[in-house]
Amino acid sequence: MLREITLGQYYQADSVIHKLDPRVKLIATITFILSLFLVKNFAGYIIAAIFLASVIKLSKVPFRFMVKGMRAILFLLLITVIFNLFLTPGEELFSIWKLTVTKEGLRSAIYMAIRLTFLIIGSSVMTLTTTPNNLTDGMEKLMNPLKILKVPVHEVAMMMAIALRFIPVLLEETDKIMKAQIARGADFESGNLIKKAKSLVPLLVPLFISAFRRANDLAMAMEARCYRGGEHRTKMKPLQYKKRDAMAYLALVCYLAVCVGVNMLVRLPF
Numbered sequence: 001m002l003r004e005i006t007l008g009q010y011y012q013a014d015s016v017i018h019k020l021d022p023r024v025k026l027i028a029t030i031t032f033i034l035s036l037f038l039v040k041n042f043a044g045y046i047i048a049a050i051f052l053a054s055v056i057k058l059s060k061v062p063f064r065f066m067v068k069g070m071r072a073i074l075f076l077l078l079i080t081v082i083f084n085l086f087l088t089p090g091e092e093l094f095s096i097w098k099l100t101v102t103k104e105g106l107r108s109a110i111y112m113a114i115r116l117t118f119l120i121i122g123s124s125v126m127t128l129t130t131t132p133n134n135l136t137d138g139m140e141k142l143m144n145p146l147k148i149l150k151v152p153v154h155e156v157a158m159m160m161a162i163a164l165r166f167i168p169v170l171l172e173e174t175d176k177i178m179k180a181q182i183a184r185g186a187d188f189e190s191g192n193l194i195k196k197a198k199s200l201v202p203l204l205v206p207l208f209i210s211a212f213r214r215a216n217d218l219a220m221a222m223e224a225r226c227y228r229g230g231e232h233r234t235k236m237k238p239l240q241y242k243k244r245d246a247m248a249y250l251a252l253v254c255y256l257a258v259c260v261g262v263n264m265l266v267r268l269p270f
Contacts, residue, residue: 009168011128017059018129021245022138028252029126035259036115043262045114051255052122059129066124077116084109127164136161137239166214173210177203 012018017025032048039045056063090104130138139157147153178186187199 011061013060015060020248022130022134024245024248025126026138032122039263044259047259061128081109081113084112132161132165177206
């Protein structure tokens with residue numbers, strides 16, 4: 001299950017999306033996430049689905065590889081849907097014991113499920129098609145205006161990139177610890193939800209120790225190589241916008257305009 005989380009992984013391929021400037025992909029991801037919360041009808045989500053499917057097709061990342069990351073958040077998705085389904089007031093549709101399902105709750109649950117699904121897949125597209133180094137450079141370039149406010153832009157971008165890079169590493173480490181403890185008789189599967197949560201507590205201590213050890217090794221390696229970030233650090237491959245980046249920005253503006261137009265004009269029954 002843990003290995004199925006795709007967020008933070010990089011999938012190497014020769015595609016247009018991989019070749020785009022990381023700033024374009026960062027802005028596109030943020031814009032796509034914002035558009036999911038701007039649309040208020042089903043037609044808007046259809047447009048978002050078409051846009052996301054087109055990007056996935058252009059990225060040449062297998063759709064199965066991208067969707068399998070959804071299994072890891074299935075429980076969170078289910079909890080979110082249940083809460084929206086039973087706790088949203090409105091016009092009653094039917095009742096289950098003391099719980100009432102409303103028309104507004106059903107609509108909210110469906111919309112929230114779609115938003116979370118698209119949000120995870122859309123974010124995964126960015127990390128799967130962008131190397132950690134390019135992601136760091138893109139974040140640093142986009143946050144350059146914050147230097148006026150004395151924000152350590154390079155350090156912040158580096159921390160965010162390292163955090164994304166170590167997500168799959170820590171998940172793999174967790175998987176190894178779980179298998180080692182299962183071999184010694186630990187049980188992570190049986191019992192109710194509370195018992196399963198308690199059984200995961202012994203994983204935390206070795207996982208934290210491993211994480212701090214890796215962080216210390218990384219810090220020592222950077223110091224040993226005299227790593228210094230900031231103003232005077234040069235880059236082997238400086239970021240430069242190209243024609244394909246301008247076309248991507250144009251496609252993004254068109255997508256956003258269509259979403260806003262559909263949201264204002266189209267009124268589907270659901």
